[in-house]
Amino acid sequence: MKDLDAARLAQMVQPLLDWFSANARDLPWRADREPYHVWLSEIMLQQTRVEAVRGYYARFLDAAPDVFALAALPEDKLLKLWEGLGYYNRARNLQACARILAENGGAFPETKDALKKLPGIGDYTAGAIASICFEQPAAAVDGNVLRVCARVLDDDTPVDTPAYRAALDAALSAVYPSGRCGAFTQSLMELGATVCVPNGAPKCGACPISDLCLARKNGTASSLPKKQPKRGRRAENRTVFLLRCGNRVAVEKRPETGLLAGLWQLPNEPGLYDEAQVGAWAAARPLGDVRLRSVRDGRHIFTHITWTMRCYALACAQAPDCFTWVTPDELRGEVSLPTAFRQFLTLDEW
Ligand code: SF4
Structure with missing residues (x-):
């Protein structure tokens, strides 16, 4: 694996923050930084489109407005609320996690390491909660972030390996801007979701970091990121x-x-x-x-x-x-x- 160009990653920070301030989509889970809201939305958004999640998110919050209500929700009701989202273990893990939190007073831990000890919370979700809710310098590396960074660095290393994710997580976390950690996490996600898109050509003309982007310079953006050969279903x-x-x-x-x-x-x-x-x-x-x-x-x-x-x-x-x-x-x-x-x-x- 190539060394990740930390200086280039650091140069992305300010342009992304400025762009995000002006271009962030108005999403229901961005109305506040309540960890329960951020956590629920991040779990729902894994494998599911934003537009599809909106309705589920609203119905779920109606039925379970906080960790205590979620901890007490009957399983049938929980699974019904999740019906159609798929990957039902996500719902079960949500409740297992809520029960642990509820038994301990209801508050979320604030660091990535402590969050990762909870059921169903991996590196990405822990980074999202720690940075967005608690302003910790903790990267949240999902498919969007992998794609943006592989393109900015023009890196053709397969990104879907634990080693690459961990290396990018560490390199990004090191450049997180103090006091703007949550905004930086969301700016990267937002760029990947709306500009540096996965299918079809990225919208480089609207990209705030196009000057830094080596894939744009080298004409390789559409072929990145690279992935490992897939095993068939x-x-x-x-x-x-x-x-x-x-x-x-x-x-x-x-x-x-x-x-x-x-x-x-x-x-x-x-x-x-x-x-x-x-x-x-x-x-x-x-x-x-x-x-x-x-x-x-x-x-x-x-x-x-x-x-x-x-x-x-x-x-x-x-x-x-x-x-x-x-x-x-x-x-x-x-x-x-x-x-x-x-x-x-x-x-x-x-
Ligand atoms: S310039 Fe294009 S390829 Fe590079 S990060 Fe921006 S949108 Fe993605």
């Missing part, structure tokens, strides 16, 4: 059953460990069944007379797995208690059904 096929009896649909809980742990699901089996196999599956359960209503194919991409799915909607005469049978209202309001399955709920008209 595992492909799995699943047959999903949308079982409807009267006004209710069958759901069941997933196992407490592994993918989508502990969430609800539509009953499903490995493989892609044909109609004869579906008939045999239904006949092995006390569903009474079963009528095939429709078939639909779907797909869902997880981090490491792609599910190719075929969903059979079946009208059943009986509702055996090997499943939990829920109404549309319960599905809308209480049962957290992951997007992988929820996509099939439009199959039937209720």
